[in-house]
Amino acid sequence: MWRDPGAPADSFYEIRPECTDVPKSRFRIKAGKTLSARKWHAAFSPEGYLDIGKTLSRIHRGGIHPSIRGEVWEFLLGCYDPKSTFEERDEIRQRRRTQYAEWKEECRQLFPLVGSGRFITAPVVTEDGQPIQDPLVLLENNPDGGAIVPPQTPQDNNGMGPPSTDAANKLEKMTDKGVIQWMLTLHQIGLDVIRTDRTLVFYEKKENLSKLWDILAVYARIDTDVGYCQGMSDLCSPMIILLNDEADAFWCFERLMRRLRGNFRxxxxxxxxxxxxxxxxxxxxxxxxxxxxxxxxxxxxxxxxxxxxxxxxxxxxxxxxxxxxxxxxxxxxxxxxxxxxxxxxxxxxxxxxxxxxxxxxxxxxxxxxxxxxxxxxxxxxxxxxxxxxxxxxxxxxxxxxxxxxxxxxxxxxxxxxxxxxxxxxxxxxxxxxxxxxxxxxxxxxxxx
The missing domain is CATH 1.10.472 (Cyclin A; domain 1)
Structure with a gap:
């Protein structure tokens, strides 16, 4: 779809029509100032080396065009060395995708809803590791947006609610404190996920909400020192919107957390x-x-x-x-x-x-x-x-x-x-x- 190059960039991040009080963007795509796709691709040598100096000054002058934002962010956050080749970066990307898939599978083994396209908004385990056999009992219809969220209400079918009773019943009592702590955070992640960037059309799709929950669940499992804290969903959300591959979005978020994790400790x-x-x-x-x-x-x-x-x-x-x-x-x-x-x-x-x-x-x-x-x-x-x-x-x-x-x-x-x-x-x-x-x-x- 053609967009006026001087228009605000809001059109790249579509707002739900009922959300009328969302502030308009002041960021305008300016030809000659904003880092465009053409200038970005021209900044690479035939082997793949990036002229990072020229790129930084262009970003400082006018930001990044939304169509290339995700791939530029990977360099800004240190995912890739500007002096690496296309081939070297492809190898790193594949290795990281494999690593993420392994971590996600480990999480799925502990809790089957990871990677299932669904997520939870109610606790499934007590603080002493005892499974809550029927989490459906814990849920009430609470339209005021309190701590307890319905599984799926006519007003908002984006809340996936709890796992099926079958999935919950398969859980056994846990003794590993690290696993218990992680399990206790999963519904908190779910509650934050359904409140994150709710004005965006992007999050009307259940799979995008699930992707956000999966990434945060995996991160909470591997970073045992910090785990999950409220606010991380706000930091992770843009990565999912900008990068199509879930693993790439995870690693971009992980790099950002390396800068900010001290805030959450x-x-x-x-x-x-x-x-x-x-x-x-x-x-x-x-x-x-x-x-x-x-x-x-x-x-x-x-x-x-x-x-x-x-x-x-x-x-x-x-x-x-x-x-x-x-x-x-x-x-x-x-x-x-x-x-x-x-x-x-x-x-x-x-x-x-x-x-x-x-x-x-x-x-x-x-x-x-x-x-x-x-x-x-x-x-x-x-x-x-x-x-x-x-x-x-x-x-x-x-x-x-x-x-x-x-x-x-x-x-x-x-x-x-x-x-x-x-x-x-x-x-x-x-x-x-x-x-x-x-x-x-x-x-x-x-x-x-």
């Missing part, structure tokens, strides 16, 4: 994202001490009001299309060619020579934000650089500083003022503001 006393909230407080204290003092006075010195922005990377603050635009802008700015080597297993990279690694070392192969961090590396080498997302939130606070100082008389006011940015943020302007703030912060932080 919980202990009895803290949640991982609190470290970033603490960094946000430090940045605001340096950049806008009056605002920081005001927020502390209101009891918001822990900056928990910004929790969601950092946890799911502004998915709720932007339209669906604009959040994807923001993510790729961030990843292009943060791009580090060392990322690929760090991500690969030791046995896969042991035969890679130092000379091969050095091919990526040209300064133009780093993202703009990463270059700034490199310049200041000697000053702050004790700790890894902060992600650009923290400066994005700081730039939003800075922009709303006058309003917050004048109108916020309690934390509810802070939340209300920040919620007003929902759907009204410009992704490119937000990234430019974050870059400026980052520079300003580094300059001020150096001063005694």
């Amino acid at each position: 919980c202990t009895d006393s803290s949640v991982g994202v609190e470290a970033q909230l603490s960094n946000l407080a430090s940045i605001t204290q340096v950049i806008d001490p009056k605002l920081h003092q005001h927020l502390e006075h209101l009891g918001g010195g822990d900056y928990l009001f910004a929790f969601r922005m950092l946890m799911v990377l502004f998915r709720r603050e932007f339209s669906f299309c604009d959040s994807l635009y923001l993510w790729e802008m961030m990843w292009a700015l943060e791009y580090d060619p060392d990322m690929f080597w760090l991500y690969e297993d030791a046995e896969e990279t042991s035969d890679k020579s130092e000379e091969a690694k050095a091919r990526l070392k040209s300064i133009r192969h780093y993202g703009k934000y990463e270059r700034e961090n490199m310049k200041n590396a000697s000053k702050s080498s004790e700790e890894p650089p902060l992600p650009i997302s923290v400066f994005l939130v700081a730039s939003v606070l800075k922009e709303k500083s006058a309003t917050l100082l004048q109108q916020a008389r309690g934390l509810d006011d802070v939340v209300k003022i920040l919620n007003d940015v929902n759907g009204n943020l410009d992704a490119k302007k937000a990234c430019v503001a974050a870059l400026k703030l980052h520079k300003k912060y580094l300059k001020k932080a150096k001063k005694p």
